[in-house]
Amino acid sequence: xxxxxxxxxxxxxxxxxxxxxxxxxxxxxxxxxxxxxxxxxxxxxxxxxxxxxxxxxxxxxxxxxxxxxxxxxxxxxxxxxxxxxxxxxxxxxxxxxxxxxxxxxxxxxxxxxxxxxxxxxxxxxxxxxxxxxxxxxxxxxxxxxxxxxxxxxxxxxxxxxxxxxxxx
Numbered sequence: 001x002x003x004x005x006x007x008x009x010x011x012x013x014x015x016x017x018x019x020x021x022x023x024x025x026x027x028x029x030x031x032x033x034x035x036x037x038x039x040x041x042x043x044x045x046x047x048x049x050x051x052x053x054x055x056x057x058x059x060x061x062x063x064x065x066x067x068x069x070x071x072x073x074x075x076x077x078x079x080x081x082x083x084x085x086x087x088x089x090x091x092x093x094x095x096x097x098x099x100x101x102x103x104x105x106x107x108x109x110x111x112x113x114x115x116x117x118x119x120x121x122x123x124x125x126x127x128x129x130x131x132x133x134x135x136x137x138x139x140x141x142x143x144x145x146x147x148x149x150x151x152x153x154x155x156x157x158x159x160x161x162x163x164x165x166x167x168x
Contacts, residue, residue: 001036001163004106013122016165017130018109022080023159024140024151037080038102044068044075051078054101057088081109082138112137125168127160128153 006015022028027037032048041049041058044066051058058078059065065074076085083091083105091097095111097104113119113130116137121129131141131153139146142153157167 002106003038003102004110009106009110010119011123012164013125013166014110014113014119016160016163017113017118017122017127018081018106019163020156020159020165021109021134021138021140023163024156025080025082025138026140027080027082035102038105040079042066042068042075042077042082045070054099054104057083057085057092057100059085060088079105081105081112083108122165125166127157127165127167131156 002009002015002018004015006012009015009018019028022037025037026043027033027040030037030040030048032050033040034050039050039052041051043049045068049066059076065076067073068075077083079100080102091108091111095104095107097107113122113134116133118130118133121127121133132143135141135143139148140151141156142150144150160167
């Protein structure tokens with residue numbers, strides 16, 4: 001579950017969507033997480049990875065990106081919502097985040113939902129529109145061209161409902 005309250009997030013629907021994202025990204029369901037996905041680094045060809053220092057993005061201090069496939073593709077996606085290092089300075093400064101802890105990760109996720117104009121559809125129960133507006137951010141959502149496994153709308157809808165969401 002999110003660390004941020006549903007009131008601070010903008011409502012139960014928003015929190016349910018965030019929890020659905022964590023399921024879709026495989027962070028909150030990772031067998032190695034000790035912190036509901038907030039401590040998960042993208043899985044690489046060499047296995048699963050965690051971090052325990054939340055003072056900054058885990059790759060900010062020079063850690064090498066993780067090799068994620070046999071073609072040599074690398075990633076530094078980290079945390080519950082798999083935030084990328086390239087975006088960290090912008091959102092850290094924009095949101096005045098003091099660290100990369102769970103609350104900061106939640107606040108960053110909400111900012112992304114606002115920027116993609118996904119909040120109002122969520123409040124209206126329009127899960128399909130909210131997902132469609134976020135596909136360019138999260139590779140696990142259907143409708144993008146990242147070449148990574150995508151979940152079906154039905155699976156995402158079930159995760160949304162399981163986490164307290166109410167789609168139309």
